[in-house]
Amino acid sequence: MNIAAATIPFVDLTLQHQPIQTQIEQAIQAVVRQGDYVLGQALTEFELAFATACGAEHGIGVACGTDAIALGLQACGVGPGDEVILPANTFVATLIGVLRAGATPVLVDCELETGLMDLAAAAKAITPKTKVLLPVHLYGQMVSPRQLLDLADAHNLLIFEDAAQAHLAERDGYRAGSVGIAAAFSFYPSKNLGAVGDGGMVVTQDASVAQTMRSLRNYGAPRKYFHTEYGTNSRLDTLQAAVLNVKLPHLAEWNRDRNQIAQYYDALLQPLHSMGLVPVTNQSSSGHVYHLYVLRVQDCPLTRELIQEELSAQNIQTGIHYPIPCHLQPAFQNLGYKMGDFPQAEQLCQEILSLPMYPGLTPAQVERVVATLKDLLQAYPPAANTQLCTPVMAN
Numbered sequence: 001m002n003i004a005a006a007t008i009p010f011v012d013l014t015l016q017h018q019p020i021q022t023q024i025e026q027a028i029q030a031v032v033r034q035g036d037y038v039l040g041q042a043l044t045e046f047e048l049a050f051a052t053a054c055g056a057e058h059g060i061g062v063a064c065g066t067d068a069i070a071l072g073l074q075a076c077g078v079g080p081g082d083e084v085i086l087p088a089n090t091f092v093a094t095l096i097g098v099l100r101a102g103a104t105p106v107l108v109d110c111e112l113e114t115g116l117m118d119l120a121a122a123a124k125a126i127t128p129k130t131k132v133l134l135p136v137h138l139y140g141q142m143v144s145p146r147q148l149l150d151l152a153d154a155h156n157l158l159i160f161e162d163a164a165q166a167h168l169a170e171r172d173g174y175r176a177g178s179v180g181i182a183a184a185f186s187f188y189p190s191k192n193l194g195a196v197g198d199g200g201m202v203v204t205q206d207a208s209v210a211q212t213m214r215s216l217r218n219y220g221a222p223r224k225y226f227h228t229e230y231g232t233n234s235r236l237d238t239l240q241a242a243v244l245n246v247k248l249p250h251l252a253e254w255n256r257d258r259n260q261i262a263q264y265y266d267a268l269l270q271p272l273h274s275m276g277l278v279p280v281t282n283q284s285s286s287g288h289v290y291h292l293y294v295l296r297v298q299d300c301p302l303t304r305e306l307i308q309e310e311l312s313a314q315n316i317q318t319g320i321h322y323p324i325p326c327h328l329q330p331a332f333q334n335l336g337y338k339m340g341d342f343p344q345a346e347q348l349c350q351e352i353l354s355l356p357m358y359p360g361l362t363p364a365q366v367e368r369v370v371a372t373l374k375d376l377l378q379a380y381p382p383a384a385n386t387q388l389c390t391p392v393m394a395n
Helices: 013-034 043-053 065-075 092-100 119-125 145-155 205-214 238-275 302-314 330-335 343-351 361-378
Strands: 058-062 082-089 103-110 132-133 156-160 182-186 200-204 277-279 294-297 352-355
Touching: 013 119, 013 238, 043 058, 043 182, 043 238, 058 065, 058 145, 058 205, 065 092, 065 156, 065 182, 065 200, 065 205, 082 092, 082 200, 092 103, 103 119, 103 238, 132 352, 145 156, 182 277, 182 330, 200 205, 238 277, 238 302, 277 352, 302 361, 343 352
Parallel strands: 082 103, 082 132, 132 156, 156 182
Antiparallel strands: 058 200, 182 200, 277 294, 294 352
């Protein structure tokens, strides 16, 4: 193995931006010339274009994905006294959004094979106070819309989607953002559709929800200096919207590229399954948009930490999404959960390893990542490394 080989980054945004750099700069200059930096024309155009792409009627741009969850839930009438069911293995923004809306989060376990919310566990968690199912379309794959709708209909619940990692993902004939009453998206730079800063959006079919969202994001004012709600200042900048307008027409192609890269990873990694490296399962075929490509390190001669260290030594960057489930984060101990409450989420957090994934990642780079993994496994026979394989979870 060649330690001096060029770095394979975890994410490389330059490949995405270079072909459209001139268009991005022109779009920014147009906003500067017009001077409508807040709630400007480019934002209005992007809100409509992105909502339409998601199969929704309305889009309301906000400052970040966390605000999209918090304000979106509020706009749907969710607040104190309402229970919201969400998975334990998600980025903390999902949980924070529920708490900021004033609702009571009810965490449930996930499926080991996909990392997606376990809907059977969700069904058991429903109480008379439950108002919302909040599925997280994790890593670029949707929770089954048909199963979600069946569960929601059976218990008269709202569905509010966390689609921050699932721009234009599809499953069961639905597109992310079109399943429930509303959905939250993030435009953090590394997302499948990323801004050049922070940003988020709520998409919805409901005109009343959209109207309330526009008020909540703008100090609770449906019109200037007339405040009907306790809102906040959370508006997607016109400059960011202008950049996103340039990038949106390329998103479907970028997603196809991600899916093809994932298929190549899958094929090359097949011989390594018996050595404990197994990709998270794709149940959506081409509808999976692979925001992340995630392996499970299970019954492996190497610990995940050692694999990361060795890959890093070979200039291959990796990530863990996410190392600690929400219920074991120190900030949320007051929710009353403890280790062992969600064993599958806890197990996954010890196993998962995200490999490089972005549009433009070449077959040669994918081959190098997998060849490096293979070399590592062959260099550490199982009998000599059994002691490395016991996961440890801190209290």
